Amino acid sequence: DVKVTQSSRYLVKRTGEKVFLECVQDMDHENMFWYRQDPGLGLRLIYFSYDVKMKEKGDIPEGYSVSREKKERFSLILESASTNQTSMYLCASSTPGRGVTDTQYFGPGTRLTVL
């Protein structure tokens, strides 16, 4: 079974801190994604990566950056956390190749609270 793991289920940080959210997948997937999920707004794509060291902005990249130094690991970075970044963060990876039938596999999520 595909496994996508995220470094923490719950995280509490202070405004202005630098925050790292880590995601690891074990199925050699090329594509990896970071979403945030907020009540009433659904899942929104922050960034995605289609290969090591490659990244593309999603719909809401402001205030975030990402890093993909190894194929299995995709990190989301909040350079200076703010209270409006309090959210559930979900990582996903998808099957190799580029196609309309790619299935995304999600991690359990990290609930981040910024005080």
Next chain:
Amino acid sequence: DAKTTQPNSMESNEEEPVHLPCNHSTISGTDYIHWYRQLPSQGPEYVIHGLTSNVNNRMASLAIAEDRKSSTLILHRATLRDAAVYYCILHGGTSYGKLTFGQGTILTVHP
């Protein structure tokens, strides 16, 4: 990607079939119809997808209208474990497998 419309919520009784509708009147010829669901406190999980023909797998069936402007996810015998938010997503031609999630349908299953 084209937009989908789903009811905000639906209810069912355990062991009864559930039909979850999705309208996608602006679907293009290359759009696949994907369904994901999100159980409480978990990330979304893939359920099923199709292009034109009806599809079955161990989790559900997908019935696609002949004009492809609507589809229905069918859970043949709902269980309490099927209580989740169900998302209908069109995915067509965008690179790298990006998906756009809408609000989904909250399914409540009564014992």
